[in-house]
Amino acid sequence: MKTIYKKPDVFLSENMHYCPGCTHGVAHRLVAEAIAELGAEERAIGVASVGCSVFAANYLDCDFTEAAHGRAPAVATGVKRVHPNALVFTYQGDGDLASIGVAEIIHAAARGENITVIFINNAIYGMTGGQMAPTTLVGQTTTTSPGGRNPAGAGYPIRMSEIIATLDGAAYVERAGLYDVPSIARAKKAVKKAFETQVHKKGFAMVELLSTCPTNWGKTPVDAMTWLKDYMIPQFPLGVFKEV
Amino acid sequence: MKTIYKKPDVFLSENMHYCPGCTHGVAHRLVAEAIAELGAEERAIGVASVGCSVFAANYLDCDFTEAAHGRAPAVATGVKRVHPNALVFTYQGDGDLASIGVAEIIHAAARGENITVIFINNAIYGMTGGQMAPTTLVGQTTTTSPGGRNPAGAGYPIRMSEIIATLDGAAYVERAGLYDVPSIARAKKAVKKAFETQVHKKGFAMVELLSTCPTNWGKTPVDAMTWLKDYMIPQFPLGVFKEV
Amino acid sequence: MSYVEILTDVCKGCGLCVSVCPAGIMVLSPDAINARGYAPVTITAMENCIGCASCARVCPDAVLSVYKEVLT
Amino acid sequence: MSYVEILTDVCKGCGLCVSVCPAGIMVLSPDAINARGYAPVTITAMENCIGCASCARVCPDAVLSVYKEVLT
Amino acid sequence: MTQRIICSGFGGQGVMLMGQLLAYAGMMEGKFVSWLPSYGPEMRGGTANCSVIISDEPVGAPTVTEADVAFVMNKPSMEKFEDTVVSGGHLFVNSSLIDETASRQDIDIHQLAATEIGIQAGTARTANIVMLGAYLEKCGAVSEASVMAGLKKAFGEKKAGLLPMNQTAIDLGRQNVK
Amino acid sequence: MTQRIICSGFGGQGVMLMGQLLAYAGMMEGKFVSWLPSYGPEMRGGTANCSVIISDEPVGAPTVTEADVAFVMNKPSMEKFEDTVVSGGHLFVNSSLIDETASRQDIDIHQLAATEIGIQAGTARTANIVMLGAYLEKCGAVSEASVMAGLKKAFGEKKAGLLPMNQTAIDLGRQNVK
Amino acid sequence: MTRELIKGNEAIAEAAVRAGCRYFFGYPITPQNEIPEYMSKRLPEVGGTYLQAESELAAINMVYGAAGAGARVMTSSSSPGISLKQEGISYIASAKLPCVIVNIVRSGPGLGGILPAQSDYFQATKGGGHGDYRVVVFAPSSVQEAADLVMECFEVADQYRVPVMLMGDGMIGQMMEPVEFKEPKKRGLHEKSWATTGRQGGERNVISSLHIVAEECYDFCLEREAVYREIAEKETRCETELMDDAEIAVVAYGTVARIAKNAVLKARAAGIKTGLIRPITLWPFPSDIINDYAKQVNSFLTVEMSTGQMVEDVRLAVNGQKPVHFFGRTGGIIPTPEEVFNELMKMAEGEKHENNL
Amino acid sequence: MTRELIKGNEAIAEAAVRAGCRYFFGYPITPQNEIPEYMSKRLPEVGGTYLQAESELAAINMVYGAAGAGARVMTSSSSPGISLKQEGISYIASAKLPCVIVNIVRSGPGLGGILPAQSDYFQATKGGGHGDYRVVVFAPSSVQEAADLVMECFEVADQYRVPVMLMGDGMIGQMMEPVEFKEPKKRGLHEKSWATTGRQGGERNVISSLHIVAEECYDFCLEREAVYREIAEKETRCETELMDDAEIAVVAYGTVARIAKNAVLKARAAGIKTGLIRPITLWPFPSDIINDYAKQVNSFLTVEMSTGQMVEDVRLAVNGQKPVHFFGRTGGIIPTPEEVFNELMKMAEGEKHENNL
Numbered sequence A, B: 001m002k003t004i005y006k007k008p009d010v011f012l013s014e015n016m017h018y019c020p021g022c023t024h025g026v027a028h029r030l031v032a033e034a035i036a037e038l039g040a041e042e043r044a045i046g047v048a049s050v051g052c053s054v055f056a057a058n059y060l061d062c063d064f065t066e067a068a069h070g071r072a073p074a075v076a077t078g079v080k081r082v083h084p085n086a087l088v089f090t091y092q093g094d095g096d097l098a099s100i101g102v103a104e105i106i107h108a109a110a111r112g113e114n115i116t117v118i119f120i121n122n123a124i125y126g127m128t129g130g131q132m133a134p135t136t137l138v139g140q141t142t143t144t145s146p147g148g149r150n151p152a153g154a155g156y157p158i159r160m161s162e163i164i165a166t167l168d169g170a171a172y173v174e175r176a177g178l179y180d181v182p183s184i185a186r187a188k189k190a191v192k193k194a195f196e197t198q199v200h201k202k203g204f205a206m207v208e209l210l211s212t213c214p215t216n217w218g219k220t221p222v223d224a225m226t227w228l229k230d231y232m233i234p235q236f237p238l239g240v241f242k243e244v
Numbered sequence C, D: 001m002s003y004v005e006i007l008t009d010v011c012k013g014c015g016l017c018v019s020v021c022p023a024g025i026m027v028l029s030p031d032a033i034n035a036r037g038y039a040p041v042t043i044t045a046m047e048n049c050i051g052c053a054s055c056a057r058v059c060p061d062a063v064l065s066v067y068k069e070v071l072t
Numbered sequence E, F: 001m002t003q004r005i006i007c008s009g010f011g012g013q014g015v016m017l018m019g020q021l022l023a024y025a026g027m028m029e030g031k032f033v034s035w036l037p038s039y040g041p042e043m044r045g046g047t048a049n050c051s052v053i054i055s056d057e058p059v060g061a062p063t064v065t066e067a068d069v070a071f072v073m074n075k076p077s078m079e080k081f082e083d084t085v086v087s088g089g090h091l092f093v094n095s096s097l098i099d100e101t102a103s104r105q106d107i108d109i110h111q112l113a114a115t116e117i118g119i120q121a122g123t124a125r126t127a128n129i130v131m132l133g134a135y136l137e138k139c140g141a142v143s144e145a146s147v148m149a150g151l152k153k154a155f156g157e158k159k160a161g162l163l164p165m166n167q168t169a170i171d172l173g174r175q176n177v178k
Numbered sequence G, H: 001m002t003r004e005l006i007k008g009n010e011a012i013a014e015a016a017v018r019a020g021c022r023y024f025f026g027y028p029i030t031p032q033n034e035i036p037e038y039m040s041k042r043l044p045e046v047g048g049t050y051l052q053a054e055s056e057l058a059a060i061n062m063v064y065g066a067a068g069a070g071a072r073v074m075t076s077s078s079s080p081g082i083s084l085k086q087e088g089i090s091y092i093a094s095a096k097l098p099c100v101i102v103n104i105v106r107s108g109p110g111l112g113g114i115l116p117a118q119s120d121y122f123q124a125t126k127g128g129g130h131g132d133y134r135v136v137v138f139a140p141s142s143v144q145e146a147a148d149l150v151m152e153c154f155e156v157a158d159q160y161r162v163p164v165m166l167m168g169d170g171m172i173g174q175m176m177e178p179v180e181f182k183e184p185k186k187r188g189l190h191e192k193s194w195a196t197t198g199r200q201g202g203e204r205n206v207i208s209s210l211h212i213v214a215e216e217c218y219d220f221c222l223e224r225e226a227v228y229r230e231i232a233e234k235e236t237r238c239e240t241e242l243m244d245d246a247e248i249a250v251v252a253y254g255t256v257a258r259i260a261k262n263a264v265l266k267a268r269a270a271g272i273k274t275g276l277i278r279p280i281t282l283w284p285f286p287s288d289i290i291n292d293y294a295k296q297v298n299s300f301l302t303v304e305m306s307t308g309q310m311v312e313d314v315r316l317a318v319n320g321q322k323p324v325h326f327f328g329r330t331g332g333i334i335p336t337p338e339e340v341f342n343e344l345m346k347m348a349e350g351e352k353h354e355n356n357l
């Protein structure tokens, strides 16, 4: 029997609290695969953020620090400076990274902090019940944009990868999507590359993963993937924005 | 007698605390001239920030609110939402806007907040005595980068205009310099345009003014202007980054 | 021949695997309910599985492992 | 003829105006000290002033106003 | 008179609505009422419950630590709340999902196959209303009319069409508990 | 013995250094000392001052609200500090910048044209050291050697060449105050 | 009289709108999300502005700007978010701006949990921010009272130019009770002539928290201190029940007071003379009332959902006259009436009473 | 013995380095800038890391990360910056991480001024952040003591896994006094086996402040409460002078204690039996000592550079036994020994004494 696919041991997926079909799980798996493939289980230190992924430490079997909302890049900086040879990564949602924590991510990137950031952009605040995120699309209905996001007043979605790519300290920035099997395969490559960037001490690496939130989007998991592809990608084009 | 140049009444320049030759004074004057030329003295509301310009309210004879360090764009948002027809502007240093306040400026721009931001980039924390700013050049000596800013550890300078220009809510973004008479004339145009952008309700406008800090750079005012031109502009190229 | 292992009690019945299976052999149990209250996925005709692992790669909960018999 | 008005007590003697005056007629007082302890600028030969207002436009402290006699 | 009620079950079983209907009905009848949801971490995918108090006096503690009436719609809820019912109180058990029988001897235990009965009424999703019917029959502190008024308000005009089915659910609940 | 000293003047006049030299000298002589700068908003372009205490006992309050010795290097300082000198205390006045004479009758007033004397020594910037010379002559709680040791430390090896000029400044201060 | 069955969070939001609040700046956090959600729908209906800020920091500074511009403005959050607002609150107090801050407290410290707690009492009442200032803190114990008090909050804020906090635990936010929205009791306050509106032909206004000259900063603090004393005199609120002949006084606020009341009734039924003192303002604290009762009762029992915070203020008020005991649950655990009753029994029986946590 | 004449801020920084601190994350603010400036030069010399964070928020969260990773780590700031750190401090307390936070207090609230003040006492001692937690607070009154105590701060932090604050006013930071850097008194503590270092073949570690299950959060709070009680028992520090026969006790901390001491000496010279109680730890507060002296003295005078904050703790400690008076200056005004002496004279003469601000 040849194994075609088996989850890596470092992924503890049995008791995940995520809603059915939520691609947070897929993203976790890609992180776990990258760590396993780099053989870095023993030196990986994750920094979880506040959002639906707040329990990430329960699902990835490596050292973890749970950061305050938005501050994961600062926490990771503290960790990485103390253990420069550890594989330090943050896992953050779009509310966490692009709203309350935008200063921390920009400065970690500007410093060229040698860490890896996994950025889950699902265009919504999942954990708190579907409020508008900075990445919410124009017209998208959320619990705090009941009539759909109206740019007059609520502004426009922020493209974080494009911003981070302007910074000299950023070594690798890519945006990928989790909406079908091929896109997940490409996302996996991006995640691995972002970890390799750190291993090679090239500086700050971030992968933005467009992700679904079936629950708060009010869609089935399958429809959510279609919506992601049809509506999110035009606003958040996929691709490599920086590579040194 | 024809008046070739006379400062506008709205500029109260008699008791400014700025060091000799500091171009904060020039920037103040340009703001005053723009307000006067738009005849907006009666509806202008300035939002001062924390930095050497903390006393700006003493020098510009219009309504003023003094914001906490870094939060001027949030304060201005509050003011502008209450008085949409007022001419609301912030005046912020590079420590204020690009370090502690980077989240607030990015989100004000993303929201397309209809305000004008005057951003004084002097590559240093002036008020607190010359510590490293996010805009400090690589190799530049400051009181907290005593051996010169070393990117390994302290990272790279941030180009704010380039970042803000990526945002859909930003209507006008220009970087100008205050280093000789022609550059000041161009800066004046930029400042005026940034106010006009607001008057025409086009959205968020920011002018980044490269400015000198003779005191903390340890240079004469005249030498400081030369240094600005020779060293800052290569890192912070002048130009219009966004105009809608 | 290929074989898909299912951790039935971990499955949340989201249907993502069903939607991507090129062989069309996956289906959410119409009657069974697992320990967590979900209708888990089952495979109707394992012999038609081509071992592409699409299902496993899309599953958010790592419910699925895919093996292929290798002729040595 | 042009005329430059100087608010001597406001001047901080920074020398910026001196450095930009195309007529080279500005100089920081070698002896006088103003109320704030600075050596203020003075104009050596007002008659040579071309009224370009460069000095006023570079002065951070709005010390200078520039006027020109207009022949009507 | 004060009736302290707990409604409990899986997230999707409509236990929050049950409680709100009871509280609303109480309010309509001029009583003092409170409705307090559990909103803890167990909610996502786990069990949910709410505490309702209907009283002639101003409501003191809105928490229900000793219940006069408890609805348990699934097994974990049964385990959690059976013991909170006071002696002489009522326990309404959704036997569709709970195979064990309650062990208490000092309380009135009402077993209803609420899911199946709900299907009879039109959809399994009316299982909660079936339970309310049983409650109205056995120990209702509020009237059926008030509960129906609450349902009418909850559905609004758009879903008013659902009212007859819910009326049936109540009726079936009443009948099945006798 | 406790001597409470205030050094005051414009920002650039070296009043902070004066105070540090005194404190350092005191420390070298085994005394208890403290040096406390004003660091308020008035500092930029305004006046600066520092409080020094040299004592045989541990220093209590590091603030000097009643001074045994005050150096005033400019007019605003004179206005501010003349009255803080205790009866019998010493006031050293830089008459180069202060044309008024002090009005107090109960204290020793020492007027020195410190700027001009400093120029004699080599540069106007030694005016502060001139004042210290006068102090050493009149009411020094520390020795000249200790002050010179402090200067040596302050200058370091790079600027050691400045020491003779400062020695001259001290000498001239002593002479001019007699 | 129309009564609505409504969640505490929604009642707070609706009452604020009725009190004239037209600006809301907030950031989501459980268990207060219904406030911003309600505001996002409701404020546009009345021509107001709902704005979801990028963070609690931004939110409180938007409040600063809007308050300085003369608006009735509110923000809401829960514990960690309130910590982030502390600098801003200190600035608001320092710039003498009126605003209303709602804290629907959850368990802490840190990320903690989302269940009800009262462990932000110290932060709220002793000034979580830096410097000499006070925040007026109202603590409702029912949804109706939450609605009533939020209206008062705006009046108090405007009258004294201070930040006012409405502090409820997660229960207050999440529970539904019937509410009647009353007409707000307007105090007939003056125009905000100090607000930044643009000079508009008149004198200019400057809103600032900078007090760089020591003498001016001192005078500012003295002026504010006088205002705080006036507030303490005029705005302190407290409710007592069954205290007339009480020998044991239970002190509790918010929802815990209701739990305590059940226990008090139970104890009365058991023949123990107890009563309830319920502070409604936590700052100013009803010290005088408690001090007075200290002459009457034999002992006090303070009940809190914390490890013991208000109990310090009770002790300060009692000033050694009588023993003050403490019973607390925290971390999201809600004390039960039975537990409190047991404490009362122990006290009545003169058992040596340890502080019980 | 080598003594150096050195600024308080620099002494704090140097002593921290000698105590083994190798990581510093900070952000400039007056009057503590010499700490980061010194660290930026000094830490690289010993293989440590100085990092200027983008804000105080980022700084305290870097501290969180580094502390969780097992490092001896410090941050410093002044009042407004400390307010911004409150969420982070609460998280650090909640995740049981040791670290040292220096607050060189300036006048507030708001932007306030940069002159010395003690008006952050409440914030420091009552928990400026949310939730049930405590921060150990040391208050040096001389540069030498600042250097000595900062070394202790690290040991206390590590021993109990708590954040520890060194709180000085602007004077402590800015003044120069002779300092002898002593060998740090190491407590022989265990390895930080709980730190995130990567699994490294062993068990994994998780640093977290999430206590989502009420029972677990409650247990966590109880465990910490026990630790706080242990700290109160073992780490409370206080110095008394001339208290043996004192009839009036002056209570003051930090530099104000030195000013008060001058006044006490002056009063003694005038025949008034006064003495000084100087709390060195502000939390835990030396309540027992003060309570004991309450039996001896006739009255207390609390002197602070605030509108009256520590005075509450003094009153709590005295518990009504004797009158507690207050004398304060604030906003950057430093009380003079003469003013304090005058208060003592008034008290000695039995004049009706109003709280004086």
Ligand SMILES: Cc1ncc(C[n+]2csc(CCOP(=O)(O)OP(=O)(O)O)c2C)c(N)n1
Binding pocket: A050, A051, A052, A053, A069, A092, A093, A094, A095, A096, A097, A120, A122, A124, A125, A126, A127, A128, A133, G027, G028, G029, G030, G056, G080, G081, G084
């Ligand atoms: C300081 C603070 N503010 C707010 C919150 C509440 N909160 C928890 S998660 C979250 C946002 C979650 O959204 P996102 O980061 O996009 O993650 P997702 O759940 O969508 O994966 C918020 C606002 C908090 N815990 N702390």
Ligand SMILES: Cc1ncc(C[n+]2csc(CCOP(=O)(O)OP(=O)(O)O)c2C)c(N)n1
Binding pocket: B050, B051, B052, B053, B069, B092, B093, B094, B095, B096, B097, B120, B122, B124, B125, B126, B127, B128, B133, H027, H028, H029, H030, H056, H080, H081, H084
């Ligand atoms: C919260 C907070 N942190 C830090 C400070 C101290 N501070 C005052 S101004 C300033 C930076 C000034 O630099 P910049 O914004 O570049 O203005 P400049 O003085 O150079 O014009 C800092 C850090 C403060 N007042 N508040």
Ligand code: SF4
Binding pocket: A017, A018, A019, A021, A022, A023, A024, A052, A122, A126, A127, A212, A213, A214, A215, A216
């Ligand atoms: S709420 Fe959305 S993001 Fe969170 S677990 Fe559910 S589907 Fe995923």
Ligand code: SF4
Binding pocket: B017, B018, B019, B021, B022, B023, B024, B052, B122, B126, B127, B212, B213, B214, B215, B216
């Ligand atoms: S310190 Fe620098 S920026 Fe500030 S006033 Fe002086 S020269 Fe200007």
Ligand code: SF4
Binding pocket: C002, C004, C020, C021, C022, C023, C024, C025, C026, C043, C048, C049, C050, C051, C052, C053, C054, C055, C056, C066
């Ligand atoms: S391996 Fe491929 S063919 Fe087989 S079940 Fe999975 S998706 Fe279908």
Ligand code: SF4
Binding pocket: A021, C010, C011, C012, C013, C014, C015, C016, C017, C018, C040, C041, C058, C059, C060, C061, C062, C063, C064
């Ligand atoms: S994708 Fe996974 S969780 Fe979803 S139905 Fe298939 S096996 Fe179950």
Ligand code: SF4
Binding pocket: D002, D004, D020, D021, D022, D023, D024, D025, D026, D043, D048, D049, D050, D051, D052, D053, D054, D055, D056, D066
């Ligand atoms: S106006 Fe022109 S020529 Fe005249 S003084 Fe000024 S710079 Fe010189």
Ligand code: SF4
Binding pocket: B021, D010, D011, D012, D013, D014, D015, D016, D017, D018, D040, D041, D058, D059, D060, D061, D062, D063, D064
């Ligand atoms: S530029 Fe202005 S301040 Fe400077 S020397 Fe000339 S007049 Fe004086």
Ligand SMILES: [Mg+2]
Binding pocket: A051, A093, A094, A095, A120, A121, A122, A123, A124, A125, A126, A133
């Ligand atoms: Mg999200």
Ligand SMILES: [Mg+2]
Binding pocket: B051, B093, B094, B095, B120, B121, B122, B123, B124, B125, B126, B133
């Ligand atoms: Mg700057």
